[in-house]
Amino acid sequence: MADFETPKLQEYPIIPHLKRGVMEHSSPFVAKPDHQASVGFPGELVDNWEAKAVEKLGDIARNNKAFKVFLDSCVKCGACTDKCHYYLGTTDPKNMPVARQDLLRKVYRRYYTFSGKYFPWLVGAEDMTQEVLDDWYSYFHQCSQCRRCSVFCPYGIDTAEISMAAREIMDTVGKGQKYCNEIIGKLHKIGNNLGLPEPALADTLEGLEEDVKDETGVDVRYPLDVKGADVLVITPSADFFAEPHIDGLIGYGKVFHQAGISWTLSSYASEAANFSMFIGSPDNLRKVAMRIRDAALDLGVKRIVVGECGHAWRVAYSFWNTLIGPFDFLDKNYPVPQHIIEVTHGLMQRGALKIDKSANDDRRITFHDSCNVARASRMGNFPGGQFVLPREVIKGVANHYFDMAPETIHENTFCCGGGGGLLTDDLMELRVKGAMPRMQALKRVVEENDVNFLAAICAICKSQFTKTLPYYDFPMDMIGSVHQLVSDAIVLGAKD
């Protein structure tokens, strides 16, 4: 299947020699007309698309001041050039963040700046052409919107905003990406990315209850659509479907069971993910998020808790209030929204969970900070809580924990290589190559500390690593949920 070479892991990170155009061929499947229609975009490239793309670009620049500043303020200092995992893994210079931005910036300059209008050759301004569109489609789908480059940019230019805008412009003129748009359409119709209807979800959860009963002898519930429950849990649908994700879901249930908190899942809002963010579409973003508000009101819950999903936590933490707030109907004694890690952490802090750490003694664990949690949100009530809380939860349920190198964790974390709407088989080469920097950091703790478990709190990261770890000679099952660790260590039954 693989007709590309997996990058070699080095002793230490090196900045690779440039190989121009080596990833030009990488381009995801294009959305079909019915996928496009399901998310409100034209089915194919519209007449006069060049002018319409330019017009849309102008609209975004007018309405989004940050975007305009990002386009105007780059001084080409080069600080970002070696910070992108896709550049480091592919060696294609167009995967340097500044070069990626310039694909769009050159068009912005041509039509919306004085110098670009009159002296385009002096300022690298270019017309919107088919060639430019092809480049956009390829290279804006080689950005996982992880925002690592923006940490190092002295002006704080956020390439993710530019890549989202580019995708929105392409959608507007009729060239969308199949993976994202098919999924968003499915969510509008059925309520989750998988297209998992209510009867299947109910059956799956019932099966989980049986499994947990078999394993522990305890009746842990995984409730669905329970009116009057205190907590509505919104989690990625991969938690119902995939491995290792489902072990995390089992863990959430055990935490609520042991803490005596009444909770429910919703079949109407059975998805935390909101891929509309990846394609930069505010209308879809709101429509997807609105299902959660509607479900919370319908079920009459007092709290909303978000499961292990990276970009969902960004959408929830940073955007929900404006998108679907106010949340005046929820209990003000709890954060709105609250992350499952915050729930478990809080309960552990006050000794509400009985833990047997030795249950994880066969594991030597490291933690992968997911980009959207690390660089676009927070947990707890202090800066950096999003780094501290997950680690404290892990250390609270396991005896052997080791961090990867500091330049690869916390706000410096490397993307798993599959974020931002790129977790699709048609981009496998990009995903494997983009995972390289994370794999390199992992290799070091595997060699130095015998690490055998990579914990994550994002469904995309978990699926991406399951697929890419074997390319780097690691076992695919070394990736798991933080709540899988909690699940194995939590002691169920009557409290002392």
Next chain:
Amino acid sequence: MATINVAGKDIAVDEEGYLEDRNEWNEEIAAEMAKLDDCELTDSHWEVINFLREYYDEYQIAPAVRVLTKAIGKKLGKDKGNSKYLYELFPYGPAKQACKYAGLPKPTGCV
């Protein structure tokens, strides 16, 4: 539109080789798809494929990996009711590869 040729007839598939129309499915098509992946279908493969089709008929979706492993464990023995065994049968990932041979749409999302 991509097609695969089975017994002299062109069958429409998508870019990744999944059937466009589930109703066209038959065992020859499954075998041909497997052949294209250098995979020969054994009775164990068929157990998985048949279970996927039954489950899909009832729920309009492929089963969760855990539901599948449990069902296969019941049919083929407990030592085979795990995803490691399923990966041996379907090295490209049981959820996707087995769905393809069973004529089901590809599971989408963060999976």
